[in-house]
Amino acid sequence: MRMLATFRKDERIRHIGHLDILRAMQRALRRSGIPADYSKGFNPHMLLTFASALSVGAVGQREIMEVSLAGEIEPEEFMTRLNAALPPEMQLTSARLIEDTHPATMSMVSAARYHIALPDGDRKLIEEKLSAYLEQTEIITDRKTKSGIKPCDIRPLIYDLRVEDDGLFAELALTERESCKPAMLLTTLYAFAGLEPGRCRIIRTALLGTDASGRRVPLEDL
Amino acid sequence: MADYRLMNERIEAMLEQVQKAPRYTGGEMNAIRKPWDSVRLHYGFCFPDTYEVGMSHLGMKILYGLVNQEPDQLCERFFMPWLDMKELMEKEHVPLFSMESRMPLCDFDMIGFTLQYEMSYSNIIAMLRLGNVTELASERGRDEPIVVAGGPCAFNPEPLADFIDAFMIGDGEEVTLEVTAAVRDWKPSGEPRETLFKKLAGIHGVYVPSLYDVRYADDGTVTEIVPNCPEAPASVPRCVVTDLDGAYYPRSFPVPYTEVVFDRIMLEIMRGCTRGCRFCQAGMIYRPVRERSLETLRSLAMDLERATGYEEISLSSLSSGDYTCLPELIRALMRDMSKERVSISLPSLRIDSVLKESLEETQKAKKTSLTFAPEAGTQRLRDVINKGVTEADLIEKVTDAFMGGWSSVKLYFMIGLPTETYEDLDGIVDLAQKVVRCYFSVPKDKRAKGLRVTVSASSFVPKPVTPFQWEPQDTQETLKAKQAYLKEKFRGVKGVNFNYHTPELSYLEACFSRGDRRIGSVLRAAADLGCILDGWSDVFSFERWMKAFEIAGLDPEWYAYRRREKDERLPWEIIDSGIDRRFLWHEYEKALQEKTTRDCRQGCNGCGLNRWKGVCAIADAGHISQG
Incomplete structure (x- = not known):
């Protein structure tokens, strides 16, 4: 068994x-x-994986890990014991057992949801420009790949983008093949609004997978 | 509290802009976070170097746990920020803040610096300045923190006397709590700082420099350091924990998120060393040798493993190979830890330790490079420094290591030792070559591939409380010539990588290690010129330091190159290390005669500890001979 x-x-x-x-x-x-x-x-390592790496500087609200188990343990017990062994800044919020046949969570990730807090001074202008930004047919930005920096169109990778509280709600593609990092979104959005890049706080609120009907839903619920 | 929130926001904003932000974030596992108002004494433990270096230091872990065990006290950690962070803090007016609650240094009741190496002194002044603490002890206000210091360099406290209110000399486990309690009780009393200082001066092992006057002769030498009040003792004895097995040792350490220099469980198996190497200050100031019992160590290792989750335990001491039942200990730990997949490493191996069996045990867990420290290239010079190992010892142990599957060996030497000649340098090359041949003499199918012999030559620095405390240091020119000579000689030697340290650093170390109180003005001038993080070669500036000596009107050569007279009053002799100066002088004379002194386990050599009853079992047995 594995614990997700x-x-x-x-x-x-x-x-x-x-x-x-x-x-x-x-x-x-x-x-x-x-x-x-x-x-x-020869060099045994713990069978622990994270579904997706979170960028340095970003906060994660529901990051996903899975670990293979060598013995039995109930999810409640797992949470209690692991939380006691973790610092307050890094705590589990849910746990459930998955079968060995369950696909690797890493391969299930299709997108991620973010909340992006905008600096006070930038918020008004960004909000005004948002719909025009989304109306563009393509949004070209640089993407770092193994073979160097390449231009890439992120417009089709932005599934959702709207104003939320003190900033933005974003749902962005995140797969091994193609993904839009929040930084790519912000670089192009700020440039579009004619602003100098601002210091935004990025919070990843959920990792998403795709269910049988093709809807994107939180990965841990799949 | 509003101020605090504002500061926290500023810190978070700064962290977006600096390199290696995790150095400053805190929030590590096992960091101890007590509500600020829940205690009566706030102790800021300062390591005067970066987070990565400081978090590798065992003494800090011990004292951090010790003070935090007290319900009415808290201890939080401070480190020296890197240049980019320091600059931002100055620009944004954010004072140096603690890792735990992010409170400014100046808000603590007491702050303590650990003095591990002389080249961290500039960071002490930088940290005081960044933390809004008045740097001169004589100018500090009533409610400013009490600034204390301890650690090996405190055995010559004089260079830092201008900045430190009180030094704690020797083992810190007991004296620290006596001092924190005194500060806690004094703080609300309204009494002036001097009242506290006089009280502190009465605690065994505490030196309060402001209670002493220094007199100098016309030639600049110190003639006397005398108490200026009845409360100050004429000589300050060091603290010795006699029962190490019963002494406090933490059962939990903060675990850093990022990798630090020593990122593992450190298990101090014993303190002190019986070898009596004449260059080694640690070998003198940590006498006598005291061991922790096998059972205590097993229990500590188990608890520390459970508390930290570390994958590696290192057995730490000055000479772990001398631990009485080392093979039993290693076997027991391997057994206890096998389920946890923990590997066990032994640093500072001495080449004459009975280690063959231990080597085989450790390799089951992990193969790292083995370190040997012959220190000198010829038997003659090894006799001078009383490094009681022979070439045959080295070759035997190295062969064992190669047979055991190691292929990476580090050899540590010193250059500039008293009486050294170029023959001794040739001896270093010769020994390294023999080690290489030794590898090739092991059958191909029995040895690991990829021989790597690293020869490291540091420059000798005469240290206080050693038989060489009277000796001049080799001049920089001489050291550079010796380094160049070795470099040339090693050019043709295959499989050997030769490295050495810049002599400028060793030169300054020599100035500070045997400096007097006047060095304080050099340190201040250096801080004004921007000297900082001197242990980092990309930041260190020798020119700035030379300028600082010039401004202070002091001659560094006088400190580094001068031979002290037999009857000269040495500034650090205000401290009674327990080691008799007559013993040190006798050892010095024997060194010059190339005569060795036996290991004290073979019988007492009369170092002077017999004056303190109940401290050293060997001395108490009264078997004193001058060998």
Whole structure:
């Protein structure tokens, strides 16, 4: 069996990189005494994966991890023990057991939802320009790939973008093949509005998968 | 509180702009967070270097846990920010803040610096300035923090006397809580700082420099350091934890998110060393040797593993190979930890330790590079420094290591040791070559691939409380010539990588390690000129330091290159380290005669600890001989 769990990465630790968060989770699992499983071979490593790496500087509200288990444990017990072994800035919000046949969460991610808090001074102008920005037929920006920086059209990768509270709500494509990072959205949006890049706070609120009917829904519910 | 929120917002904004923000974020697992108003004493523990260096330091972990165990006290951590962060903090008027509650340094009741190496001194002044604490002890206001310091460099406290209110000398486990309690009780009393200082001066192991006057002779040497009030003792004895097994040791450490220099559980298996190497200050100031019991160590290791989740434990001490039942300890730990997949590493291996069996045990877990420290290239010079190992020892241990599957070996040497000649330098090259040959003499199918021999040559710095405390340091020109000579010699040696340190740093270390109170003005001038983070070669500026000496009107050569007279009053002799100066002088004379002194486990050599009953079992046995 495997455990699929969601966790928060709070503001205070938002600068900690993906690999460091992964290692912190591994150590927490070790501390918790949860029977995590290890790979076989010369250099065994814990079978723990995150569905998606979160950018340095971003807050995560429902990040997804899965860990293979070498023994039995109930989700409630799993949460209680792991939360006790984690710092307050990094806590689980849900957990459930999944079968070994359940696909890897990493391969299920199709998109992500974000809340982007805009600096006070920029908000009005960005909100005004939002619909015109979305009406563009293409939005070209630079994308870093293994073979260098390439131009890329992110318009089809923006599934949803609207005003929400003190900033924006965004639903953006996130797959191995094509994805739109919030930074790409913001770079083009700010340039479109004729503003200098502002310091926005990015909160990833959910990772999404696609259900049988083709709807994008939170991955942990699939 | 409104101010606090504002500051927190500013800090968060700054973190968006700096390199390596995780150095400043805090929020690590096992960091201890107490409500600020829930305690009566706030202690800021300052490590005068970056987070990555400071978080690798064992002493901080011990004292952090110790103070936080007290229900009415809290201890939070401070580190030296990197240049970009420092600049932003100055620009935004954000004072140096703690890792836990982000409170400014100046709001703490007491702040303590750990003095691990001389080249961190500039960071102390920088941290005081950044933290809005008046840097001169004599000018601090009533309610400013009490500034204390401890650690190995506190054995010569004089260079920092202008900045530090009180030094704690020796083992910190007991004296720290006596001092925090005194500060806690004094703080609400309304009494002036001097009242507290006089009280502190009465605590065993505490040196309050403002309670002493220094007199100098015409030639600049110190003639005496005398108390200026009856409360101050004429000589300050160091603190010794006699029962290390019963002493406090944390069962939990904060675990950094990012990798730091030593990112593992550190298990201090013993303190002190019986070898008596004559260049080694640690070997003198941590006497006598004290061991933790096997059972205590197993229990600590288990708890620390459960509390941290670390994948590696390192056994730490000055000479772990000397631990009485090392193979048993390693076997027991391996057994205890096998389920947790923890590997065990042994740093600072001494080449004459009985380690063959231990080596085989450790390799089951992990193969890292092995370090050997012959220190000198010839037997003659090893006798001078009393490094009681022979070439045969080294070759035997290295062969064992190669047979055991290691292929990476580090060899540590010092250059500029007293009486050194070019023959001794040739000896370094010769020894390295023998190690290489040793590797090739192991059958191909029995040795690991990829031989890597690293020869590291540091420059000798004469240290206080050692038999070489009277010796001049080699001049920079001499050291540079010796380095160039070795570099040339190693050019033709395959499989050996030779590296060395810049002699400028060692020169300044020599000035500070045996400096007097006047060095304080050099440190201030250097801080004004922007000297900071001197341990980092990309920041260190030798020119600025030379300028600082010039401004202070002091001659660095006088401190580094001068041979001290036998009867000269040495500035650090205000501290009674427990080691008799007559013993040190006798050892110095023996060094020059190339005579060795036995390991104290073979019998007492009369270092002076016998004056303190109940401290050293060997000395108490009264078997004193001058060998």
